[in-house]
Amino acid sequence: xxxxxxxxxxxxxxxxxxxxxxxxxxxxxxxxxALANYPDRDExxxxxEQAIADQCRRRQPPQATAITLQELSSALExxxxxxxxxPDSKRINxxxxxxxxxxxxxxxxxxxxxxxxxxxxxxxxIDVTLIRGFAAALLLFxxxxxxxxxxxxxxxxxxxxxxxxxxxVSRIPAKLREWIEYxxxxxxxxxx
Amino acid sequence: xxxxxxxxxxxxxxKGLLEFAVLRVVGxxxxxxxxxxxxxxxxxxxxxxxxxxxxxxxxxxxxWVNYEWQETSLGPPRKYYRLTSQGRNHLDxxxxxxxxxDRTLLELAS
Numbered sequence: 594x595x596x597x598x599x600x601x602x603x604x605x606x607x608x609x610x611x612x613x614x615x616x617x618x619x620x621x622x623x624x625x626x627a628l629a630n631y632p633d634r635d636e637x638x639x640x641x642e643q644a645i646a647d648q649c650r651r652r653q654p655p656q657a658t659a660i661t662l663q664e665l666s667s668a669l670e671x672x673x674x675x676x677x678x679x680p681d682s683k684r685i686n687x688x689x690x691x692x693x694x695x696x697x698x699x700x701x702x703x704x705x706x707x708x709x710x711x712x713x714x715x716x717x718x719i720d721v722t723l724i725r726g727f728a729a730a731l732l733l734f735x736x737x738x739x740x741x742x743x744x745x746x747x748x749x750x751x752x753x754x755x756x757x758x759x760x761x762v763s764r765i766p767a768k769l770r771e772w773i774e775y776x777x778x779x780x781x782x783x784x785x
Numbered sequence: 786x787x788x789x790x791x792x793x794x795x796x797x798x799x800k801g802l803l804e805f806a807v808l809r810v811v812g813x814x815x816x817x818x819x820x821x822x823x824x825x826x827x828x829x830x831x832x833x834x835x836x837x838x839x840x841x842x843x844x845x846x847x848x849w850v851n852y853e854w855q856e857t858s859l860g861p862p863r864k865y866y867r868l869t870s871q872g873r874n875h876l877d878x879x880x881x882x883x884x885x886x887d888r889t890l891l892e893l894a895s
Contacts, residue, residue: 605861624835633842640838640864644818647860673833678800678840 597659602642607649608659616662617645620669627675637675645672698753699746704766707747707773747773799829805883806830807840808868808876811850817863841866849875 596611609617624641628634648668649660695718700711710728714721731739752770755762762770810816810824818837825831844850849872852864868876 603861628839631839631842632846637838637842640818640842641834643861643863644834644838647819650860671833673835675835675839677843 595659600660602646603639605646607646609665610659610661613660613662613665616665616669620645620672624675627677631677641672641675645669648672696753697750699750699770700753701762701766701770702755702759704763706743706765707769708752708766709743709746709750712750712753748776795829803830803832803836804840804844805879807837807844808849808872808879811844811866812868812873812876815853815865815867817855817865821866844872847875848872 597608598611598614599606600609600614600617601607621638621642625634625638628637631637645665645668648671649664652664652667653660695716697716698712699708700715701708704711705725710724711721713719714724717724728739728743747769752774806825806828807821807830810821813824816824818834818841821841822832822834822837841850841852845852848869850866851869852866854862855865856862
């Protein structure tokens with residue numbers, strides 16, 4: 594005589610013999626462990642339950658009432674243990690957030706003169722209008738010293754690469770960039 | 786080489802290509818998981834439900850496959866998988882890459 598239990602597989606009840614139930618419980622518990630931290634874990638477990646139920650039904654004779662241990666063992670053997678490929682499970686556990694450092698560069702696209710103010714604005718994450726206003730005020734009060742400072746920055750701060758999807762480069766920044774890069778090229782040649 | 790060591794040596798290659806094989810099978814039409822297992826059964830890529838279900842879930846998360854519930858005459862509704870357009874593009878890329886590898890290996894032999 595066998596005791597018959599009911600296993601809920603993918604939300605459907607299946608009569609199952611007691612020893613088979615214990616075996617099934619172990620398989621599903623091991624699968625849940627293998628899928629720990631895996632997204633869609635619960636959904637995969639339901640898929641597995643349904644597949645096991647289908648496999649058992651295929652093995653049952655037409656008049657059978659409950660899943661036997663033999664039927665279940667054979668079904669689980671065909672299912673095989675839950676395996677997930679390593680890189681995928683690793684990637685889920687890592688939370689990759691690599692932020693590239695913000696570089697101080699001259700930005701020609703959208704620039705008024707050389708792009709120094711745009712570069713400062715991006716570096717400090719401030720609206721460029723504030724930087725330009727500040728630069729203009731500085732020019733008024735410093736009496737030209739700030740102009741010299743601007744020139745030095747324009748001379749030494751590297752250029753950001755032109756983004757093909759970005760705004761166009763106006764005529765003045767383009768011309769100035771051409772000259773500065775020409776000068777830098779000459780200086781580099783002299784100092785080599 | 787005897788069949789057992791052969792099996793062992795090729796395991797890594799087959800494992801790496803299983804995803805490709807599954808995408809190919811899913812690309813051939815709307816299939817449910819057991820159909821996919823049957824299609825792979827007689828090939829080098831024969832696999833088991835315990836491997837296929839997590840893999841299908843991963844492919845769905847990548848956006849390469851999607852499924853649709855369909856009623857069946859026996860038992861509850863089943864998930865029928867098919868390739869998404871993104872999956873189709875990915876499969877084309879894989880196909881091209883595979884041809885490149887194949888060519889490279891031939892060239893290395895000559």
